Amino acid sequence: MSDIRKALKERILVLDGAMGTMLQAYKFTEEDFRGERFKDYPTPLQGNNDLLSITQPEAIKTIHAKYFEAGADIIETNTFSGTTIAMADYQMEDLVYELNYESAKIAKEVAVEFTKKEPHKPRFVAGSIGPTNRTASMSPDVNDPGYRAVTFNELRIAYKQQVEALMDGGADILLVETVFDTLNAKAALFAIEEVKDERNLEIPVMLSGTITDASGRTLSGQTAEAFLISVSHIPLLSVGFNCALGANLLQPHLEAIANKTEFAISAHPNAGLPNAFGEYDESPEEMGEQIEAYLKKNLINIIGGCCGTSPEHIRVIANIAAKYEPREAVTLSAVEKSL
Numbered sequence: 001m002s003d004i005r006k007a008l009k010e011r012i013l014v015l016d017g018a019m020g021t022m023l024q025a026y027k028f029t030e031e032d033f034r035g036e037r038f039k040d041y042p043t044p045l046q047g048n049n050d051l052l053s054i055t056q057p058e059a060i061k062t063i064h065a066k067y068f069e070a071g072a073d074i075i076e077t078n079t080f081s082g083t084t085i086a087m088a089d090y091q092m093e094d095l096v097y098e099l100n101y102e103s104a105k106i107a108k109e110v111a112v113e114f115t116k117k118e119p120h121k122p123r124f125v126a127g128s129i130g131p132t133n134r135t136a137s138m139s140p141d142v143n144d145p146g147y148r149a150v151t152f153n154e155l156r157i158a159y160k161q162q163v164e165a166l167m168d169g170g171a172d173i174l175l176v177e178t179v180f181d182t183l184n185a186k187a188a189l190f191a192i193e194e195v196k197d198e199r200n201l202e203i204p205v206m207l208s209g210t211i212t213d214a215s216g217r218t219l220s221g222q223t224a225e226a227f228l229i230s231v232s233h234i235p236l237l238s239v240g241f242n243c244a245l246g247a248n249l250l251q252p253h254l255e256a257i258a259n260k261t262e263f264a265i266s267a268h269p270n271a272g273l274p275n276a277f278g279e280y281d282e283s284p285e286e287m288g289e290q291i292e293a294y295l296k297k298n299l300i301n302i303i304g305g306c307c308g309t310s311p312e313h314i315r316v317i318a319n320i321a322a323k324y325e326p327r328e329a330v331t332l333s334a335v336e337k338s339l
Helices: 002-010 019-024 030-034 049-055 057-069 084-090 093-117 152-169 182-199 224-231 247-258 284-296 311-321 332-338
Strands: 074-076 124-129 173-179 205-209 238-246 264-270
Touching: 019 049, 019 057, 030 049, 049 057, 049 093, 057 074, 057 093, 057 311, 074 093, 074 173, 084 093, 084 152, 093 124, 093 152, 124 152, 152 173, 152 182, 173 182, 173 238, 182 205, 182 224, 205 224, 205 264, 224 238, 224 247, 238 247, 247 264, 247 284, 264 284, 284 311
Parallel strands: 074 124, 124 173, 173 205, 205 238, 238 264
Antiparallel strands: none
């Protein structure tokens, strides 16, 4: 933990880009997803990207290495859907521990390899913890506003299992990301604190929300500032935003929180907005130009890419980030004055 805090003071850290974008290029078939082990599994498995850490580990390892080669300091584990809640879609709840453990182990092996080659630039593994496909704050049924598809306690239990496996597999950081419902995120953060207490150890925690549209709010209705305030009781390494928006549209929301917290600020936006075919057209250079505006305004400590970003995007971003100093920490007294 001290290593990453030290690195954060020295430079802007670079997070990797999209795992899903890279996996799509492989054009894996149903048989590829299944591998030999799951060839007779009773449900379709194509699309379960987390499973590829077991059935196609070399592809996952290669993707991690490409992002490190492009200049990333931090790679995310291939575990965005690694909870029993999300894996229920594939009837793979029993595999959750193994999926998270193996994903973290693969990522850690690559990180250790690159750190040995370049000890002046230590590499880190962030255990990716996604939002699940359910929301604790809102009803999925417009005819029954009081109904909830999941409870806080169910989320807490699911997240705790994921956190334990990620830590056992070697994750250096836990990244609760793409938060559209802060109550879901609080369940994840509660679970993390439970595991830390039970194991009597510390692990840095990154938290990244997602502003879902031009309203400037998360899906559960919070502004960027409200989101920050509602999670500031947890000792976080960083707070920020990812996904949903391109870099230029994300900037105002980063500006809204940058001078209101002592936490580091992170961002990993999409490569623009999706086109009519759901693809992302923004070039590395276009995205880099927009991200440089963050750096000129001293908004960022950790920068990376989300949907549509590739190692080329990360290479351009890393080269730009190297020219700038990291955002200076805001003192608590300054934060209190601004609220």
